[in-house]
Amino acid sequence: MHIWIGGILSDTDTTGRTRATHVFLLLMLTQLFVMAAEANTQDFSALMILMQEWGIRPPSWVGSDPCAEGWEGIDCSNSRVTSIMLASRGLTGQLPSAIQLLSELEILNLSFNKGLTGPLPTSLGNLTKLVYLVLAGCSFSGAIPGTIGSLEQLFYLDLNNNRLSDQIPPSIGSLSNLNYLDLTGNKLNGYIPVSSGTTPGLDMLHNAEHFHLGGNLLSGKVPPELFTSKMVLKHLILDNNNLTGRIPSTIGNVQTLLTVRLDRNSLSGHVPSSLNNLSNMAELHLSNNKLTGPMPNLTGMDLLYYVDMSNNTFDVSDVPDWFSTLQSLTTLMMENTGLQGRVPQALFSFSNLQTVVLRNNHLNGLLDIGTIYSDQLQLIDLENNLILNLTQSGGSNYTLILLGNPICDKTNMEKKYCIVSRSDSSYSMPPSNCAPVACSSGEVLSPNCKCAHPFKATLVVLFVSFSNLGNFSYYTALQASLMQSFHSYNLPVDSVSVSYPTWSSSYYLQLMLEVFPSGEDRFNETGASALASVLSNQTLPRPDYFGPYIVEFYYGKSGGSNKALVIGAAVGGSALLILVALVGVYAFQHKRKAHEPWSRSIPLVRWPFITQKKQTWISNISGSVPQLKGARLFSFEELMKYTNCFSEANDIGSGGYGKVYLGILPAGQMVAIKRAKRESMQGGIEFKAEVELLSRVHHKNLVSLVGFCLEQDEQMLVYEYAPNGNLRDSLSGKSGVWLDWKRRLKVALGAARGLAYLHEHANPSIIHRDIKPNNILLDKDLNAKVADFGLSKSMVDSGTHHVTTQVKGTMGYLDPEYYMTQQLTEKSDVYSFGVVMLELITARRPIERGNYIVRVVQMAMDKTKDLYNLQKILDPAIGLGRELKGLENFVDLAMLCLDDLQAKRPTMGEVVKEIENIIQLAALSTSDISASTSGNSEDVNKDLQRGVFNLQR
Incomplete structure (x- = not known):
């Protein structure tokens, strides 16, 4: 339902909630600043509405001229707002229809604000000068409005990782200038739209290089009309959907394709021979479908790095010729694909080879690995085949798995390749050359040996050209690329760390990113927002090994305020507005005080003590004592006695917090006493909260808190003892x-x-x-x-x-x-x-x-x-x-x-x-x-x- 008031559109949802307050505020502010000679009053009024809706007020957002006074996240041209970049600013609420008032807006980037919810307003279609629309990593829901098709200048559309549903609007096909389309990780359903007569479709996006539509609920066939020779498409990502039917032969018309991800759908039928026309192809993912027919011919794909066709139902066939010809291969994944015959020795001579997985096939005879020319080879997995003999030359730093083959009979069952060994190791970056430094709580040692609070995010890379996660040169190149991007935007970045590479459940590469500030111990909200904005820009250069990534963002913010908005009048003249502002100030302060911890000001040393006779708290500070149920306070001397002076013989465990000692109470009860190290001790409030929490939960499947000690600058918790360990x-x-x-x-x-x-x-x-x-x-x-x-x-x-x-x-x-x-x-x-x-x-x-x-x-x-x-x-x-x-x-x-x-x-x-x-x-x-x-x-x-x-x- 829509209500027109004074020519301004206000949305009213099905529950009857209206945005009339926004309209009233807009009209009031427009009247107040109609005589202003600075920035356009319509833009200022729109920003005021956004402030109110999103619950923000950056320190620089004061005065009546966002252009002349340098408001954070706002850029202008000719006194008109042309850019809003407020990525990761803790915004909450919806995107108001009043956004349409910013008629000169070219960039709207609100990425990584999970508090942004509700539908995308249809009024987005009135921002006809918009070039970049980046709303990744928010919580917007409902349908993508068809009015987006009116944004004729749009070059970059990124709505990944929201909760958008319904069908992809065909009107997106009208965006003739669109280069980047990312709708990954939503709940979009229905068919992929293509043009038909008067209705546009995605096949009309002749200038688009990126179709990222993975991780949705798309169904039906991949329409043959989607692909034409006019396209310049590089990345076709349709994985993790519910697509059915055949792979259309028209895909071979798009000669520019570098990466195709069709894996994890329900595609069936033969793989079209036209696929072999894609001579620039570097990545091909067809795994986990229902593909049938002969093994596809890939001999024309000389630049192919990564092939995964696992878990399909191809006809039983001999190993294809391209196993011996694709010299660029790093990764060959052909598990459960009906292959038979001998594995050609030429495959193992590829200089870039890293991973070969051919398990659960019918490969037989002699496995001749020969001389390995790749120093990156990590795995050859032929488990559950029919291999009879093995020939290896030289050293073998790779893992060979032949378990489940005839070669692993009784005479060879002790061979290393017949045993799948387990390892507790995981990939992490090599240790730094920094001298040991004790950073304060929450700080991390940077690659440049400085302690700081880093900006953190997870990069989920949609595809990579490698599979050896232990080759750190890839991550070093990525770090250098990110540093170059941050510096090109003049961001105060000291260093970048990328670590903990793992494969996600969708077989995307996940990396932990830490960005360290320069000159300060942490980024302020402005710096963090700027970093998030840069990370959301997929047009930045990156190493050839890495495809585009999705950012899963988290950051402990410092400075600034994301509390409820307090609007102060920039100019006088309206007693009503001042009154509203004063009421807002009072409400804000009242709300803030109401949410402060009730005992925040009471330090640990002022906790009252307990008498050993009565076991009751004595205090003259109302409400300051922990509310305990059954836990007692031990003295330091008591615990020393029960642990034999914390002797090594009583030491039963340790961790980052300190050590755990076995203690025996006078009644014979055995207890575990957790003694915190000085550097890991909690603040008084946190320790008090943990003691209160543990003392009020009593269940047979929870470790019971017997008591605690906080004397002589010690923090110790006394638990019941569990003799069988963890x-x-x-x-x-x-x-x-x-x-x-x-x-x-x-x-x-x-x-x-x-x-x-x-x-x-x-x-x-x-x-x-x-x-x-x-x-x-x-x-x-x-x-x-x-x-x-x-x-x-x-x-x-x-x-x-x-x-x-x-x-x-x-x-x-x-x-x-x-x-x-x-x-x-x-x-x-x-x-x-x-x-x-x-x-x-x-x-x-x-x-x-x-x-x-x-x-x-x-x-x-x-x-x-x-x-x-x-x-x-x-x-x-x-x-x-x-x-x-x-x-x-x-x-x-x-x-x-x-x-x-x-x-x-x-x-x-x-x-x-x-x-x-x-x-x-x-x-x-x-x-x-x-x-x-x-x-x-x-x-x-x-x-x-x-x-x-x-x-x-």
Whole structure:
């Protein structure tokens, strides 16, 4: 519904909410500044409306002339606003229709503001001079307005990683100047639009070099009309959709294509022979479809680097000739493609070769690897073929896997290539040449040996020309390229670090990016926003090895304010406006005070002490004492006595926080005493919060807090003792505790019940934020107890269903949505628990040799086979010689917990119910798993009344 007031369009949504306030404010401000000789009053008024809607007021946004007074993020030409660049500024609210008043706008970049929600206004179509429209990484929803087709000057359209739905509007085909189209990672559905008579379509985008439409819900056929010889298209990215039908032969008309990603769809039929016409092709991804017919001929693609056709149903055929001719190949992925015959020795002579994966085929005879000319070769995987003999020459720094071939018979079964070895190593950048430096809390040592708070982001690269993640020269080149880009925009950047390369679940390359400031210890909001804006510009130069990337952004902001807007009158003349401003100031201050922690001003040293006789707090400061339930305060002398003066004999563990000592209380109770190092000690407020949190949660699957000590500048927590150590030590064999399938189910159920209690029965609810096997302890009966609440957050901090907080946790267990948005919910724990579930069945760490456990399981899974075809990655100690009833259901549940979207994950209560169902399926008695605690009001198993969780929902 739309309302016209005074010629200004205001949107009213279906709930009746109207933007009339914006219109009123606009009219008032327009009257106030109608006589101003500076910047156009219409532009100023529009910016005021944006300020009010988005809840921002940068320090420089004062006065009445954004052009002359240099407002942050605003650029002008001839006293008209031509550019708004407010990437990653914590904006909230919607994009108002009043944006149309900025009629001279050429650049609109609001990327990485997850608080921006709601539909895109149709009034965007009135910004006819717009050249760059960049709204990546926000939370806009609904349909892309068809009025975007009116932006005749548009060169760059990036709407990736929002929540946009409905069909791609055919009107985008009218954007004759469009070069870059990125709609990746939304919920767009329906067909790919092509022109028909009077209706435009994407086939009319003759000047576009980039079609990035992956990670959506697009369906139907790839229309043959989409491709014409007039196109200059370089990147065609349609992966991870629901596309069906044949690959159209017309794709061979687009001679400029460098990369084609059609993987992870449901495409069928023969691969068209015209594909071989694309002589400039560097990347070809056709894996995980339903392609049939003969193996495609790629002999004309002399520049091809990366080929992945795995998991299709091609006709059984001999190894194609192009295995011996494509000299540029770095990566050949042809798993489960019906290949037979001998692997040509010429393949292994390619000087750039890095990875060869030909597993699950019918390759036979002699495997002649010959002399290896590539110093980057990392993997040759021919598992599950028919190889009889092997010839190797010279040294072999690569991994060769021949498990499941006849060559691995009884005489060769001990050969290295017949054993798939596990490694705990993961890829990280080489150590710096810096001398040891102790940085303060939150700071990181830069490549230039300076301590600072870096700007952080995750780069998700849509494709790369390499597969050897351990070759750091690629990342060095990327760092240099990024530095050059930042300096070209005169940004104060000292250095750049790229690290932790891994493959995502969609087989995109993920990299952690840290940008360090020059001259300061951190970037202010202006600098952070400028960095985010530069990163959103995909037209910047980058190394040849890297395709375009999506930025998953998080940053702990410093300085500035993202609180509610306070509008002050820049000129006098309106008592009403001044009154409104004063009311706004009062409301803002009142709101800010209301949200401040109630005891922020009370330091740790002023906590009152407790008398040992009465165990009660004495204080004359109202409300300043921790609210404790059952935990006692120990003196330093007591804990020294109980630990034999913190002797080495009592040292039972250590970590970044300090050491853990075994203590024995006078009554004979054994306890674990966690003693923090001075440099890792929390502030008084944080330590108090952790003590309060631990003292008020009581559940059999949570480690109990016995007490604490805060004397003599010490911070110590006293827990109940778990004699069987942590789950990680059991899975690795370090503790000597053997966990078979029954015991692992018992551990999973116990940990799930503990988390469900925190989420659904603690008041207020608690998010653990660091669920991993190291933080799941096992008592004498192997009951799981969730421990280490140092990173936990209470939902009392937020009036919404999430807590916005700096990203903390352990790499490999982090919820991707929390990592990207900084919005923490209970579902973040669910994701971490899903990783733990995969560790329970594989005993692998979440990241090994650059491989993410979630990706490893996904690639190995075949639901048509017994145990989902996971036998080769299951932990042998789980009891493979026995029947693993319910394992498939367990894996299904883990994958639901690991959904990229929080909304699609189950709650921990639902996880508890489903594990209980799996236990019943496995024919284990309830007493085998956990004794019932009927009558205990805190028992999650009794209180959860949500019914059986449906795995098919």
